Amino acid sequence: xxxxxxxxxxxxxxxxxxxxxxxxxxxxxxxxxxxxxxxxxxxxxxxxxxxxxxxxxxxxxxxxxxxxxxxxxxxxxxxxxxxxxxxxxxxxxxxxxxxxxxxxxxxxxxxxxxxxxxxxxxxxxxxxxxxxxxxxxxxxxxxxxxxxxxxxxxxxxxxxxxxxxxxxxxxxxxxxxxxxxxxxxxxxxxxxxxxxxxxxxxxxxxxxxxxxxxxxxxxxxxxxxxxxxxxxxxxxxxxxxxxxxxxxxxxxxxxxxxxxxxxxxxxxxxxxxxxxxxxxxxxxxxxxxxxxxxxxxxxxxxxxxxxxxxxxxxxxxxxxxx
Numbered sequence: 001x002x003x004x005x006x007x008x009x010x011x012x013x014x015x016x017x018x019x020x021x022x023x024x025x026x027x028x029x030x031x032x033x034x035x036x037x038x039x040x041x042x043x044x045x046x047x048x049x050x051x052x053x054x055x056x057x058x059x060x061x062x063x064x065x066x067x068x069x070x071x072x073x074x075x076x077x078x079x080x081x082x083x084x085x086x087x088x089x090x091x092x093x094x095x096x097x098x099x100x101x102x103x104x105x106x107x108x109x110x111x112x113x114x115x116x117x118x119x120x121x122x123x124x125x126x127x128x129x130x131x132x133x134x135x136x137x138x139x140x141x142x143x144x145x146x147x148x149x150x151x152x153x154x155x156x157x158x159x160x161x162x163x164x165x166x167x168x169x170x171x172x173x174x175x176x177x178x179x180x181x182x183x184x185x186x187x188x189x190x191x192x193x194x195x196x197x198x199x200x201x202x203x204x205x206x207x208x209x210x211x212x213x214x215x216x217x218x219x220x221x222x223x224x225x226x227x228x229x230x231x232x233x234x235x236x237x238x239x240x241x242x243x244x245x246x247x248x249x250x251x252x253x254x255x256x257x258x259x260x261x262x263x264x265x266x267x268x269x270x271x272x273x274x275x276x277x278x279x280x281x282x283x284x285x286x287x288x289x290x291x292x293x294x295x296x297x298x299x300x301x302x303x304x305x306x307x308x309x310x311x312x313x314x315x316x317x318x319x320x321x322x
Contacts, residue, residue: 038077042189
């Protein structure tokens, strides 16, 4: 039989633990927060993160240290956060690739739907189908015709196997019955560098990382990948308008904490990031991106539906998990 003294000691310990946890949550954040970017500098995720961080810091009331951890199509950075201590001091600026990877990888070191806690979707934007200016095409129809005349002679760049830029191109090739050679990189930043030098000639670049290169003329934009035209490139047709009917593939970004992070902390981070997005929405609009800023519950539902959607697209594109 357990003594009354023993029961009292257990109760006191439990109360102390709960009190300590509650104090830690109410005191959050009392030291700098680490924000993991699972891609290389210069890509859309990196640009978004560094643009929103000052406004986010101001509302969170603490310094935020951006930490680029590229590799394995964002898996390395995702995994760091999925297995971090769930105390709100390690966050992830995730990419829509999170919803793609379960369909393209046989095994992942984490489960995005359980090991990561959605905080808020940050921005969403179409990609831009871009080519090097030396390629003798100025429209989507011309690109399709050129690719059919020269099967597997065009190289297209991506941010890595199974990433959004890869899957958007895979879907494009599947729907247009064309063949190109996939050249994966450790992030879209280095991929675009090689695209601008002509080492590769085609890519589906994210709006945040590619827009400035299109407007400067260093890359030629052929179309955007959503169903509606981008306000940042109103004269550029969508891939759907250009003849590939039903084509619709966009890139989105979102903030996550490790799974199991207390709701009070998640909600506090959500309020800070949503406030930052509202303050910076006009700047993102100029870049062709829409600031979102939804609730953790809404973002969780989007994650689930996007995982189903991209699973179907992967099958449609004929890609096998590796």
